[in-house]
Amino acid sequence: MWGLVDLEMLILLTMAIPTLATVGNMVIKHEDYRDTFTFACAAATFLAVLAILAKVGNGSSETLTLFDDLPGLAIAFNVEPLGLLFAIVASGLWILTHIYAIGYMRGNSEKHHARFFACFSFAIAAVMGIAFAANLFTLFVFYELLTLSTYPLVAHKGTDEAKQGARVYLGILIGTSIALFLFAVIWTYDIAGHLDFTPGGILKGKIEGPMVAILLALFAFGIGKAALMPFHRWLPSAMVAPTPVSALLHAVAVVKAGVFTMLKVGVYIFGIDFLAETGASEWLMWLAAFSIIAASVVAMTKDNLKARLAYSTVSQLSYITLGMALATSMGAIGGGMHIAMHAMGKITLFMCAGSIYVATHKTNISQMTGLGRLMPITFGAFLIGALSIIGLPPLGGSWSKWLLIIGSAETGHVIMIAVLMVSSLLNVAYLLPIVAKGFFLSSEDNPPGPIQEAGLFVWLPPAITAFGCLVLFFIAGDIQAFLMPIVGGP
Amino acid sequence: MWEFIVGHLNYWLFCVLMMTGLYIVVARGNLVKKIVGLNIFQTAVFMLYISMGKIAGGTAPIFPTDMNVDPNVVYSNPLPHVLILTAIVVGIATTSLGLALVVRIREEYDTIEEEDILHIERDIVTAENQSHGGAMGGRA
Amino acid sequence: MATSEIQHTALTLHDQLPILQVAIPLLAAPLCVLVGQRHAAWWIAFISSFAAFVISCLLLVQVTDGSYISYEIGGWAPPLGIEYRVDALNAFMLFLVSGIATLILPFASASIGQEVPERNHTLLYSCFLLCLTGLLGVLITGDAFNVFVFLEISSLSTYVLVAQGAYRDKRALTAAYDYLIMGTIGATFFVIGLGFLYMATGTLNMADIAARIAEQGDNRTVRAAFAFILVGMGLKVAIYPLHHWLPNAYTFAPSAITAFLAATATKVAIYVWLRFMFGVFRPDFLFDVYTLQFIILPFGLIAMFAASFVAIFQRDFKRMLAYSSIAQIGYMLLGIGLISATGLTATISHLFNHGITKAALFMGVGALVFYSGSSFYDRLEGRGRTMPWTSAAIVIGGLSLIGVPGTAGFVSKWVLVQAAFEKGWWPIAALIVASSLLAVIYVWRVIETLYLTAPAEGAARREAPLPMLIPLWIAALSCIYFGFDGVFVVDIARTAAEGLLTSPTPLPLLEGN
Structure with a gap:
């Protein structure tokens, strides 16, 4: 047809x-x-x-x-x-x-x-x-x-x-x-x-x-x-x-x-x-590395959930810039792949943030302690999204990060490998506590009670994208093959 | 040297008249006097044009009716005169329009002194600022 | 000096187009007064400007290949007789001016009805036609003194048109008076310059003057002529330090008149500049080059920034646009100051693109004023909701003013930056883009006012009448059309620019002259 x-x-x-x-x-x-x-x-x-x-x-x-x-x-x-x-x-x-x-x-x-x-x-x-x-x-x-x-x-x-x-x-x-x-x-x-x-x-x-x-x-x-x-x-x-x-x-x-x-x-x-050849992108690589680390650090200081996610985005975007600045085919492919991987992960996180806002009108992380038990689907999706951003298998984010690390290794930029590693640790530090506090701690703000998810239209999409993060892990090879022609590969 | 100065008398007068006119336009506060200055200024230009049309020893460029032109007679150049006729018409139109405007200004402002008009306009602007200034969060 | 048989083969109507271009509006003007009935006067004005527009299209088609049409008035051969000479540059300008006039008239029928008492309407249309005649005449003529005459026709009628704003705000009178004084000084300077040129060359035909200056080279008389013409026309152009008359005249004139003047009058003055700086004084006349590069170009740059800054701090939309016009003139001066084919192409295409952009914006202001009675920002709050069509057209015009890609304003700025790069003057290219950022700020203040504030209590949705909306949208859509089809404008502009820079075709000189 x-x-x-x-x-x-x-x-x-x-x-x-x-x-x-x-x-x-x-x-x-x-x-x-x-x-x-x-x-x-x-x-x-x-x-x-x-x-x-x-x-x-x-x-x-x-x-x-x-x-x-x-x-x-x-x-x-x-x-x-x-x-x-x-x-x-x-x-x-x-x-x-x-x-x-x-x-x-x-x-x-x-x-x-x-x-x-x-x-x-x-x-x-x-x-x-x-x-x-x-x-x-x-x-x-x-x-x-x-x-x-x-x-x-x-x-x-x-x-x-x-x-x-x-x-x-x-x-x-x-x-x-x-x-x-x-x-x-x-x-x-x-x-x-x-x-x-x-x-x-x-x-x-x-x-x-x-x-x-x-x-x-x-x-x-x-x-x-x-x-x-x-x-x-x-x-x-x-x-x-x-x-x-x-x-x-x-x-x-x-x-x-x-x-x-x-x-x-x-x-x-x-x-x-x-x-x-010209090494013109060398400085850009360092700037991207700085952006990655600095934005992650700023993200940790933010109590507003959306602001924290925004700084996390700033940091993750610089992964892609870094991929380009490495000036190797692996870097470029990794950067390209990260577009898809990060998109899926980050949209999940944002939708979860919105879903929390619709259900409880809370915007700050400090108010969300204990909320996980009231909104299990939302927080479950948030966890998966966060893990994908951090780059843990079996979630999509792990592949693109892996390619970027290979790219850094190929060009002998050991420090960049370190930057990517440190950034992963920082991701853990600013994303996971939200989930952990949500599920395992309790607070007076959010007394245990019946499940109070927002409407179907609000919790279903993040659940789907969270599942999408999982799927991406398994089709990452196909995406890589798909992108190969941009650097002249088969 | 002396010959240069006297020989270009028309042009010297042109300069003096032009600067006089221009000075009046700039320096006088009375709107009618400004128009007078403008007139003097324009008249100076007429003088410039007519001066350059004059050829030493030339006579009025009128051919004999039988068209038997004597090659020994020198005629002045008529073209600048023609041009200046047009310019005079333009000048009169400008003057009348300017004076008409002055009449209307007098009707609206009750004065034809530039100083007073500026004063009135400044008051209008101040009033406008007070009533409309808040539009941009008081930053205007 | 025997009068020979008049060699006049121009027998078909088609050959008479150049004179008809000017004669139709000229004859229609007194007709308006004689008829004395305002609806009939409007129709006369509209039909004659539309006829002028059609003629300009016919002329433009003939000269886009770089050729020119020479028309001898009354069969008197140049350089003695007055010659009308149509080439790509002025045909393009004729197209712009008559097109804008045709577009503005329907708008004026609604807008003027609101702003000017009915008894003045016939006279106003008559003046409008005279102004149009003057502008078209300045463009089409090849005779230097004729430029002055037509210039004064258009200027005098312009003063009257500006003064018509007095029924809304009495400051229109003083604005018109100031304009009259400045304009007359400018025109008189110009005519002094012509006098000196005549002294030096003995002719008034522009092509002929050019040939003779090229022959005799540089001398003091020619320099004086150059200086007087530069400053005299500079006043009409409103180049930066000589712009004092413009903001008041544009602010207090009736909306339709402002739209017409902003889109045409200064543009025609720039045309005269171009014609004299390049068509009469050639770029090989070094005094010309130095003046343009070291005086005009810096003034253009200053205008781009200073006037934009002033525009940012205005409280009145119309006045803001007036200052923005001064800034935009700066771009055109910059293109002239670069003295290259690409620079002139940029100037000429910006003449056109800015013309339609400003026409759209000033018509938009007129439509807003139609109900709110003033164009102060606080009276325009929330108009995005009550007058959605008008506001949307203003947004389009505003984007074109900034030079957002996909709009007409972008095309000419692109060419201008290109021209700066061609010369290797990248700091100037950087300044051009930087000044666009100032435009973003002043345009955005308007957009925020229109869309992001709540409309006044009880304001109902009330769109401007169709005679206003249709011309407004035609202008807005042409901003977009010429943004995507930039080739049309730029090609003609390039032909015109190259026509200006190549040496003129010498006239068949009269023997014994």
Whole structure:
């Protein structure tokens, strides 16, 4: 049946369907119809992405050019493994998050549902654009669209705190992207004459010496969504948003768009070999290592659960940046895989945090002592998610970390191995006590009693994603094989 | 040297008139006087144009009716005169429009002194600040 | 000086397009007054500007390949007669100006009805047409003195149009008066400059002047002419230190008039600048190059930052946009100051892209003012909910003003940064992107006001009338369209820029001149 629809159509559909959902949310007045419609769109998007997977596998497709914006600059799309992986993760998790969001928004009696879901769907459309972008320009366009469409979500509550958070969010993301990222893009265009993502990079032989490192720095800091320190402040600020936003966008779509861009730039613009030759990414590796450790330490000091998770995300994102900066194929593959692994783990954690909030209106970790016995499913899912983030088998997170360690070993960076190890220990230190206190300690705040989970729509999605962490462990080999072509492997 | 100064008398006058006009526009507070200054300023330009159209020993550029033009007669260049006719029209239009505006300003402000008008406008702005300033959380 | 047989082969209507471009609105203007009925006057104005727009399209199609059309008024051959010369640059500008006029008129019919008493309407449309005539005339003519005449036609009518704002706020009168004084000084400087040029070259045809300056080289008269023209037109352009008249004039003029002026008047002044700096004084005239690089370029940079900073701290949306215009003019000056084909391409495409962006934004302000009566931020709170269509169009315009990719503003900024890189002046490229960040701040204040504040108590959903919304959305959508199809604008701009930089086609000079 899929043979009837051609690939170009499918790529456009992945963006058109979420846009349709946006329109639907603006037009349809009845709440239930609206949510059902969005759900149908989410499912259709996921199917479209799967159909692309079925057609292309881990090969690459022809480039589909929509517009020629300027000579050498086109809005164009193609399919390649890294982008496809990102699209699968984002669209698949959208379905779950949507179910969760319905439960959360109604359970919390939040306002302005239509605006919320409209912007949410549009953000997904932008993510699809990023995933299938065939050149840096297209990627940049959708990157900015993603920032703009998520801004109303962060400011959703309309309180002064929300507005302030949203200003920081927008200020840092737009600021870095225009002042540094755009600058780097134009510079690249000036040097290379085009911006197409090409295996092996487009800069080789056209730039040398310290300029490579400077250009890389413009990219690394300009891609603010990758939350590399010191441009990570927007992520904790974005936590004022309703939890489904934090879950899908600020654990999966937006931040992954950042590191995804980082990987794309490393692999297809600079080229892994070129980076390795020039050693331009050496400093980036150290900065990523610093981000990993520092953010973990900050996370430990946070009592607000979402803030702690946000800093944990900052730390985990730097794993992926580190993978790219190692400039070996293992590092890049490990980084790519970590996109999926961390997404699954972190969305679980965020959904659990939201579920606790819906059921008890508690946001601080210190208030959650003893809560595990009242909300066993939520805390069970949280435990699995946490273990996956820490990187323990048999959960997905262990593989990507393993690959990153191999990558570090290959390049002889023993210190990086140590950094990854220490970071795992820190993860244990800031995640597991929440579960342990929840299950084993009791407190006056949460006297033992009957189970008081939030509604089905709220506890089911994290349970599913927790199960997903387990599944990922077993299909990790397939994912690795799937990603091999990006570094020129079989 | 002397010849240079006297020979360019028109141009010296042009400079003096132009600067006088410009000075009046800038320095006078009375709106009508500003228009007068503007007029002097423009008149200076007319003088510049007409001066350069003059050719030493030239006569008025009117050909004899039988079109028997004597090649020995020197004519002045008529083009600058034509241009300046246009410029004079523009100048009159500007003056009348400016004066009309001054009349309207007098109706609304009850004064044509720049100082007083600025004062009134400053009061308006202060009032606006008080009623609208809170819009940006008092930071405006 | 025997009058020879008039060689006039322009017999079909098609050949007469250049003169019709100016004549139609010129003749329609008194017609408005004679008819004396405001609806009829509006129709006359609309039909004639639409006709002008169609003509400009026909002209543009003929010259996109880099050729030019020369039209001799009354059959008098240049350089003695007045020549209308249409090339890619001015055809493109004609297209912009007449297009904006056609777009603004439907908007004006609703907006002016609210802001200006009915008895003035016919006169206002008449002035609008005169202003349009002046602007189109400045663009199309190839004769330097003719530029001055048309410039004054447009300026005088502009002063009247600005003063029409007096029915809402009496400060419109003083704004118009200030504008009159500054504008007249500017125009007189310009005409002094032309006088010096005439002294040095003995001709007023621009192509002819260029050829003669190239022949005789640099001298003091030419330099004086250059300086007077630079400053005189600089006043009209509102380059940074000469911008004093602009904020008040834009703030207090009726909304439709502000939209029209912001999108066209300063743009036409920049066109005259371009024409004189590159078409008349050639870049091989070094004085020109040094002035542009060491005076104009820094002023452009200062404008980008200083005016943006001032815009951030405004309380009035309309005034904020006025300051933002000054900042955006800075970008155009920067493109000129780079003195390269790419830099000029950036300037010319920014003329166009900023024109449609500002038209959209000022029309948006007009639509907001339609009900709230003022454009102060505190009167616009929560409009995102009560006027969703207007607000959404303003957001699009705002994004284009920032230069977000996918909007028209991005395309021209991209080319501008490219031009800076081409010269290897990357600090300037960095400053361009940095100043865009200031635009983010001032635009975001508006968006926050519109969307993130609660509407006033009891404010019902009340959208602006359709005659306002449709032009507003056409402008907003063209911001997006030209953001994705940047090739159209940039190609024409490049043709125009290269036309300016290549040496002019010498005219067949009259013997014994």
